[in-house]
Amino acid sequence: MSWFVFVLLSAVFAALTAILAKIGIKNVDSNLATAVRTVVILIFAWGIVFWQGTAAKLGTISQYSLTFLVLSGITTGLSWLFYFRALQLGKASQVAPIDKLSLVLTIVLAAVVLKEKVSLSIFIGGILMAIGAILISLG
Numbered sequence: 001m002s003w004f005v006f007v008l009l010s011a012v013f014a015a016l017t018a019i020l021a022k023i024g025i026k027n028v029d030s031n032l033a034t035a036v037r038t039v040v041i042l043i044f045a046w047g048i049v050f051w052q053g054t055a056a057k058l059g060t061i062s063q064y065s066l067t068f069l070v071l072s073g074i075t076t077g078l079s080w081l082f083y084f085r086a087l088q089l090g091k092a093s094q095v096a097p098i099d100k101l102s103l104v105l106t107i108v109l110a111a112v113v114l115k116e117k118v119s120l121s122i123f124i125g126g127i128l129m130a131i132g133a134i135l136i137s138l139g
Contacts, residue, residue: 015096021084022092030085037080097136104130 025033049055061069079102086095104126110116118126 018087018092018096022087025084025088030088031081033088034077034080034084037084038077094137094139097133101130101133104133 021033021037046055083095083099086099107118107122107126111118
C-alpha cells in the first residue's frame with residue numbers, strides 16, 4: 001500500500017478518535033482519560049511489535065534516533081493532554097479543526113527544521129487550511 005492509503009486511514013481513525021473521546025470523556029478528568037487511552041495504545045503498539053517479531057530489533061536503535069523518538073513521545077503526550085482537555089471543554093466540531101492547525105505548523109517546521117521545499121501550492125494550501133480551520137471553529 002502507498003503512503004496515501006495509510007494517511008487516509010490515519011485521518012479516518014483520527015476522526016473516530018475525536019468522536020469516541022468526546023463521548024468517553026464526559027464526567028472523567030481529562031488527564032485520567034488521556035492516561036487510560038495511553039495504556040491502551042501502549043498495549044496495542046507493543047502487541048503489534050511482538051506479533052510482527054520486531055521487538056528483537058529494539059537494541060539496534062541508535063542513541064540519536066532514540067533521543068528523537070523519546071522527544072516525539074513527550075510532545076505526543078503533551079498534545080494528547082491538551083487535546084483531551086480542549087475536547088472536554090469545547091465542541092468536537094470546533095476543537096478538531098483547530099487541532100488540525102498542526103498541519104500548517106508541520107509545513108512551517110518541515111521547511112525550517114528539515115529544509116523541505118515549500119512550493120507555491122503547498123504555501124497556498126497551508127493558508128487555506130488555516131483559514132478553513134479558523135472559520136470552522138468559529139461556526
